């Protein structure tokens with residue numbers, strides 16, 4: 001017998017089911033070819049990474065951190081890891097968070113204050129939007145990657161600090177932000193750039209240092225968010241910026257202060273993932289990933305209708321299929337053929353842009369990519 005509140009909740013769930021965007025959890029089918037994880041370089045299952053973590057783990061003095069970093073939860077390994085991360089991405093300082101979600105939520109909550117304005121790309125991730133909601137700043141979205149729209153908003157906003165929030169690589173379409181142009185506008189209008197490098201960490205730049213560092217824009221960006229749960233194959237995130245920003249976040253960022261610091265083995269895993277990323281074998285993996293992205297792009301260009309794809313030179317490729325049910329069906333057909341591709345439905349993406357989100361990896365073989373495209377052609381009819 002459900003309580004009245006549970007009956008109400010169940011009615012909401014039933015409505016969601018009827019609209020074909022009911023979410024459920026399921027375990028992975030390991031037999032399917034991975035075209036959906038964010039593990040772009042295969043680091044999560046790297047034997048080298050596992051061995052290094054395992055050989056060091058017995059030296060750790062504890063499992064859990066035991067508290068907030070402002071209490072007994074701080075430890076030398078996490079600070080050492082922050083220094084490795086900061087050096088690698090050419091930043092003055094890094095502050096580690098338990099996840100990219102925590103980092104984005106906490107950053108905007110802490111730095112954007114009443115009277116400030118946050119201009120964010122309309123395709124910004126939920127974590128950025130939630131952080132904006134927690135701040136007391138005003139917020140306005142600009143059209144996706146639209147420099148003119150952004151400049152129009154910048155011209156209208158002159159009081160308080162102005163922040164521009166964007167993603168180096170967008171999580172749903174896989175396209176790159178027009179970072180040079182936006183950095184120019186930020187400078188022209190005295191705005192502060194915040195760049196989420198979740199999907200460019202490990203995949204962009206010679207060693208995977210990300211878009212800002214590879215374009216030499218580090219100095220023009222106020223804060224960068226690098227996450228470790230995607231190409232780095234582990235978990236957690238860091239906000240990069242000046243020492244002042246780091247100290248400010250330690251003092252005011254609620255998702256940093258009011259939570260237990262990550263366990264020691266997670267910091268160890270991040271440290272080893274960063275050390276490994278800088279070795280020549282990983283450059284080969286990054287190059288292989290780029291070749292796979294090129295192959296996929298050539299194949300879709302020659303074999304499938306272009307209008308159905310967002311233009312992307314990143315590991316994320318969006319095959320747009322209008323409607324929740326058709327997108328879900330297409331993903332099911334791809335899975336039946338042996339390819340693990342997941343549908344992204346509205347309202348996660350705008351209605352009419354429902355899609356199969358295809359993630360490419362360094363470990364996907366040419367035969368797998370060709371086979372995937374062949375199946376997409378059959379579904380397309």
Ligand SMILES: Cc1ncc(COP(=O)(O)O)c(C=O)c1O
Pocket residue numbers: 099100101102104125127167171196198199227228229236237
């Ligand atoms: C652009 C972007 N930012 C932030 C996050 C959150 O990162 P994490 O998974 O580490 O919480 C994600 C993850 O989906 C993302 O795609």
